[in-house]
Amino acid sequence: MTQTLTLRRPDDWHLHLRDGAVLRAVLPETARDFGRAIIMPNLVPPVVTAAAAAAYRDRILAALPEGADFAPLMTLYLTEQTDAADIVAAHAAGLVTAVKLYPAGATTNSASGVRDMDKVQGVFEAMAEAGVPLCVHGEVTDPDIDIFDREAVFIDRVLDPIRRRTPGLRVIMEHITTADACGYVRAGGPDLGATITTHHLMINRNHILVGGIKPHFYCLPVAKRESHRAALVEIATSGFERVFLGTDSAPHTRATKESACGCAGVFSAPVTMACLAQVFEDAGALDRLEGFASLNGPAFYRLPPNEATITLTKGAPVAFPAEIESADGPIVVFDPGTPVLWRIERV
Ligand code: DOR
Ligand code: ZN
Numbered sequence: 001m002t003q004t005l006t007l008r009r010p011d012d013w014h015l016h017l018r019d020g021a022v023l024r025a026v027l028p029e030t031a032r033d034f035g036r037a038i039i040m041p042n043l044v045p046p047v048v049t050a051a052a053a054a055a056y057r058d059r060i061l062a063a064l065p066e067g068a069d070f071a072p073l074m075t076l077y078l079t080e081q082t083d084a085a086d087i088v089a090a091h092a093a094g095l096v097t098a099v100k101l102y103p104a105g106a107t108t109n110s111a112s113g114v115r116d117m118d119k120v121q122g123v124f125e126a127m128a129e130a131g132v133p134l135c136v137h138g139e140v141t142d143p144d145i146d147i148f149d150r151e152a153v154f155i156d157r158v159l160d161p162i163r164r165r166t167p168g169l170r171v172i173m174e175h176i177t178t179a180d181a182c183g184y185v186r187a188g189g190p191d192l193g194a195t196i197t198t199h200h201l202m203i204n205r206n207h208i209l210v211g212g213i214k215p216h217f218y219c220l221p222v223a224k225r226e227s228h229r230a231a232l233v234e235i236a237t238s239g240f241e242r243v244f245l246g247t248d249s250a251p252h253t254r255a256t257k258e259s260a261c262g263c264a265g266v267f268s269a270p271v272t273m274a275c276l277a278q279v280f281e282d283a284g285a286l287d288r289l290e291g292f293a294s295l296n297g298p299a300f301y302r303l304p305p306n307e308a309t310i311t312l313t314k315g316a317p318v319a320f321p322a323e324i325e326s327a328d329g330p331i332v333v334f335d336p337g338t339p340v341l342w343r344i345e346r347v
Pocket of ligand 1: 042
């Protein structure tokens with residue numbers, strides 16, 4: 001008997017769409033399965049003004065396939081020059097859903113990010129007052145801190161102090177990768193949420209490094225040891241309501257990944273929902289997938305869940321496309337390396 005699973009249409013609370021040829025290639029992959037996505041602003045140059053966010057949203061809408069049912073939720077890239085009044089006005093107008101904090105130098109196109117958190121404290125206070133959510137890339141950039149420790153150190157040295165001095169600031173810890181982050185979000189109150197990627201639920205650091213270096217598993221924050229992956233699966237599948245899906249699907253062309261200095265990012269949009277069904281089934285928690293992928297995110301962002309549904313069916317192992325084409329070159333699709341028996345029924 002075929003096993004099927006029907007869920008409310010999911011949303012992706014952390015997505016990179018890029019621009020131009022790559023945007024046109026990757027957008028249909030997300031728009032097919034997801035109702036909405038929080039769109040990352042780390043373009044070159046970054047999306048720092050409401051006008052730039054509006055123009056980017058228009059380019060995304062123009063690139064949508066005919067008949068697509070998808071809404072991009074825009075973010076602004078926080079810099080030390082950001083004007084708090086601009087953020088509050090853009091949020092009140094419905095143009096911007098959240099603000100993104102990149103510590104300067106933490107990841108792809110983060111050079112314009114924040115070096116000194118004191119310089120943006122006034123912005124945090126205005127955001128807390130106006131209820132604008134802050135999406136946080138939670139890694140310190142101090143060269144003395146081991147890359148595998150950067151998330152845990154960020155929580156202690158940066159995130160916790162910001163939250164203590166800014167009551168009411170609504171924070172999303174993005175793409176959490178450690179048991180430390182799971183513990184911190186659990187202990188937080190209603191103003192603290194976290195997203196988890198598909199790939200961090202499926203791979204640990206051995207996948208990147210054992211038996212030859214695997215650039216397509218390299219992303220930031222880098223995957224940690226197995227005990228951390230297990231903690232992520234535990235919290236994602238536990239029914240805990242303040243964690244939700246943010247794929248961090250981050251396309252880079254094959255050539256820029258397979259390089260002596262390869263880009264960070266895993267492109268998982270085409271296969272995410274099938275992979276997640278496998279993760280949740282393996283954890284004995286298929287009934288909790290809808291909460292993680294379709295309900296908890298809207299609840300945190302104070303938006304209604306999607307009305308439409310998707311249906312997944314279980315059968316023989318699925319052969320996913322190895323890559324998708326773009327005019328800039330092929331983009332390799334995430335392959336967890338273990339069988340995935342679920343697929344989305346396409347109507
Ligand atoms: O792996 C990543 N890729 N992590 C990030 O934080 C940025 C992203 C990208 O833009 O490629
Ligand atoms: Zn990202």
